[in-house]
Amino acid sequence: MTKTYPKASRPSLDNVSVSIEKGEFVFFIxxxxxxxxxxxxxxxxxxxxxKGRVVVNGKDVTTMRSWxxxxxxxxxxxVFQDFRLLPxxxxxxxxxxxxxxxxxxxxxxxxxxxEVLELVGLGGKEHRYPHELSGGEQQRVAVARAFVNRxxxxxxxxxxxxxxxxxxxxxxxxxxxxxxxxxxxxxxxxDSNIVxxxxxxxxxxxxxxxxxxxxxxxxx
Amino acid sequence: xxMKYVLSEVLVGLxxxxxxxxxxxxTMAVSLFMLGGAGLLYQKVGDMKDLYxxxxxxxxxxxxxxxPQQRDDLNAKLKSDPLVKEVTYVNKDxxxxxxxxxxxxxxxxxxxxxxxxxxxxxxxKLVNPEQYKNIYDQxxxxxxxxxxxDQSRLLDKVFxxxxxxxxxxxxxxxxxxxxxxxxxxxxxxxxxxxKRREVAVMKLVGASNWFIQAxxxxxxxxxxxxxxxxxxTFMAVGKYAASGGSLAALEGLIxxxxxxxxxxxxxxxxxxxxxxxxxxxxxxxxxxxRV
Numbered sequence: 001m002t003k004t005y006p007k008a009s010r011p012s013l014d015n016v017s018v019s020i021e022k023g024e025f026v027f028f029i030x031x032x033x034x035x036x037x038x039x040x041x042x043x044x045x046x047x048x049x050x051k052g053r054v055v056v057n058g059k060d061v062t063t064m065r066s067w068x069x070x071x072x073x074x075x076x077x078x079v080f081q082d083f084r085l086l087p088x089x090x091x092x093x094x095x096x097x098x099x100x101x102x103x104x105x106x107x108x109x110x111x112x113x114x115e116v117l118e119l120v121g122l123g124g125k126e127h128r129y130p131h132e133l134s135g136g137e138q139q140r141v142a143v144a145r146a147f148v149n150r151x152x153x154x155x156x157x158x159x160x161x162x163x164x165x166x167x168x169x170x171x172x173x174x175x176x177x178x179x180x181x182x183x184x185x186x187x188x189x190x191d192s193n194i195v196x197x198x199x200x201x202x203x204x205x206x207x208x209x210x211x212x213x214x215x216x217x218x219x220x
Numbered sequence: 221x222x223m224k225y226v227l228s229e230v231l232v233g234l235x236x237x238x239x240x241x242x243x244x245x246x247t248m249a250v251s252l253f254m255l256g257g258a259g260l261l262y263q264k265v266g267d268m269k270d271l272y273x274x275x276x277x278x279x280x281x282x283x284x285x286x287x288p289q290q291r292d293d294l295n296a297k298l299k300s301d302p303l304v305k306e307v308t309y310v311n312k313d314x315x316x317x318x319x320x321x322x323x324x325x326x327x328x329x330x331x332x333x334x335x336x337x338x339x340x341x342x343x344x345k346l347v348n349p350e351q352y353k354n355i356y357d358q359x360x361x362x363x364x365x366x367x368x369x370d371q372s373r374l375l376d377k378v379f380x381x382x383x384x385x386x387x388x389x390x391x392x393x394x395x396x397x398x399x400x401x402x403x404x405x406x407x408x409x410x411x412x413x414x415k416r417r418e419v420a421v422m423k424l425v426g427a428s429n430w431f432i433q434a435x436x437x438x439x440x441x442x443x444x445x446x447x448x449x450x451x452x453t454f455m456a457v458g459k460y461a462a463s464g465g466s467l468a469a470l471e472g473l474i475x476x477x478x479x480x481x482x483x484x485x486x487x488x489x490x491x492x493x494x495x496x497x498x499x500x501x502x503x504x505x506x507x508x509x510r511v
Contacts, residue, residue: 073426084424086417097418101427103222149425 002051003038012038013049014208020186022152025179027195028188029219030205036188039205040157043186044076045069057152074102077146077154077183081161083138085130091117091141092126098145112148120144120174136167140174147178154178156187160194168194192219222431229435230442233411240410241443244403248447248497251396252489253454258389259485260455260477265382276349276372280342280359283366290364291340297362298342303354306345312336339366397496400447404440404497405504411436412508419509433505440501444493451493452486 003013013035020026028036041047042054045061054061057075064072085094095116096109104112117126120140130138139159146154156175160168172194179185189195195202195218202217203210212220234241280298282291298307310318316335323329346355352370359365412419422432459477 067429070423070426070428073424076426078424084417084421086421097421098425100222100225101422101431102425103428103431145421145425 003035003042003047003049011050011208013205015052016205016208016210017052018203018210018213020184022184023179023182025176025185025198025200026187027198027200027202027217028186028205029190029192029195029202032190034205035208036205037157040155040186040188043153043155044078045072070102074149075152077149077151079139079142079146079154079156079159081158083130083135083142083162085138085141085145087130090127090129091122091133091137091144094130094141095145095148098148102149113144116144116148117141119147119177121170134167135163136170139163139167139171143171143174143178147183151183153184153186156185156189158189158191159187160189160191165193169197172198195219226431226434226438230438233415233435233439234442236414237407237410240403240407244400244407244443245447245450247396247400247403248444248493249450249454251393251400252448252451252493254389254393254396255492256451256455256485256489257458258386258393259488260481261382261386261389263481264477265379265386268382269379272375273349273372276345276370276375278344278346278352278355278371279369280344280365281339281367281369282341282364284339286340286364294342294359294362294364298344298359301355301358303347303351304344305347308343310341310343312338312340315339315341401496401500404443404500407443408436408440408501408504409508411439412505432509433502436505436509437498437501440497441494444495444497445490448486448490448493451489452482455482455485 002011002015005012016035016039018039028039030036038047042049042061043056045054045064045066048054048062052062056072059072061072086097089097092113095113096106099109099112100106114123114126117123120143122137122140122144125133125137128137130141133141139162143159154175159175160171163171168191175185175187176198199216199218201215202212202219203214204212204220280294282294295307295309298304312335315338316333319333319338320330344355346352349372352372356368356370359368419432459479459482462477
């Protein structure tokens with residue numbers, strides 16, 4: 001597929017073709033502006049390619065009508081560099097919010113949220129506000145929120161970008177554990193250390209083209 | 221639970237920016253009051269037209285020195301005229317009686333006028349009141365005729381004034397509505413900005429569009445409804461003041477406005493207020509939230 005943003009001199013993604021299997025753990029690496037984030041946006045149906053198709057979970061996202069997007073997104077969890085937590089809500093409420101706004105009852109939240117917070121290692125800190133948590137803990141809340149709905153795919157856009165190396169490794173362990181439950185994890189990163197440690201599939205993008213696609217790869 | 225969430229968001233939203241909310245409600249109330257007033261006036265003018273034009277007459281006043289022969293000729297001519305539905309002859313005594321009734325509040329005037337000073341006349345009802353001009357042309361030159369007066373000309377003037385007031389009220393309603401809708405758009409932008417994090421998360425986790433938009437749109441709708449209730453209150457106060465106060469004099473001219481007239485206006489005002497607010501809110505969100 002090809003994506004050219006208006007006013008851009010060259011395509012952000014140029015004739016890129018990738019297939020990711022269910023349950024895989026994939027790193028997208030490459031310099032800033034290489035088009036990594038565009039891939040995430042396409043998987044989220046935030047942008048559409050000018051040419052080609054994006055198929056997620058058997059559904060053609062390219063032709064998907066925008067009113068179907070909300071329901072489609074419920075099968076995808078998202079984690080970002082800047083956590084994107086709601087500052088005036090506790091860890092528990094942040095996760096519960098994600099459930100309640102898609103129509104789950106409070107009873108469901110009471111059952112599921114403590115469980116997932118336990119899973120990400122935040123047991124006992126449910127009622128802390130984001131500013132009372134460390135960066136790593138905040139990212140754990142974000143992961144919990146992304147995972148609470150048991151998505152098929154977890155997209156992580158530089159999830160360790162704001163964290164120190166030790167904390168980053170912990171977050172990666174968490175993502176790895178989530179991957180082992182059968183969830184496909186797609187992660188965009190600059191962090192060579194992490195990529196080298198994890199030894200998972202690595203897809204390197206440069207100037208909108210795939211220059212390397214390697215199972216059990218390193219940062220290069 | 222979701223309904224409770226939406227409603228509490230609406231209340232929080234209205235309270236967060238309470239000065240703007242008040243401004244929005246007041247402009248909306250004035251606009252709806254003007255709209256409602258124009259609507260009532262429109263209704264009343266319709267009623268009055270039916271009532272007055274039904275009874276409207278063309279009067280042909282005769283010269284004081286008219287001869288019985290001339291009078292009988294005219295009477296016969298009028299009776300056979302296809303444009304005329306009904307002819308009544310009013311002699312001097314009757315004219316004086318009518319005059320006394322009309323000016324019973326001014327006894328000096330009544331005393332100053334003698335019965336034989338008032339002209340005899342024919343009162344005509346026309347098949348079609350619009351055809352006054354033909355009657356005028358036909359009988360103007362007839363011997364013994366002094367003057368032809370069409371009451372509908374007078375009514376036209378009265379109705380002209382009423383229509384003018386109505387147009388004026390509508391113009392004000394439109395301008396106030398424009399101001400109110402801009403305030404709605406602004407309020408919603410502020411609300412969307414202060415809730416941008418929540419909205420971003422909701423979009424991310426796949427909350428449905430209606431669920432994201434509903435609190436904002438309902439905020440505008442609630443403001444519109446409160447505005448219409450306020451407008452209804454203005455009207456009630458207006459009626460109360462009119463029936464007791466200085467405007468009581470108008471009561472004789474305009475058919476009285478009943479409470480049911482006013483309350484029947486309320487669904488229209490509330491509907492217009494709520495609908496326009498909702499549409500404005502929704503359009504604002506399309507631009508501002510891009511959901």
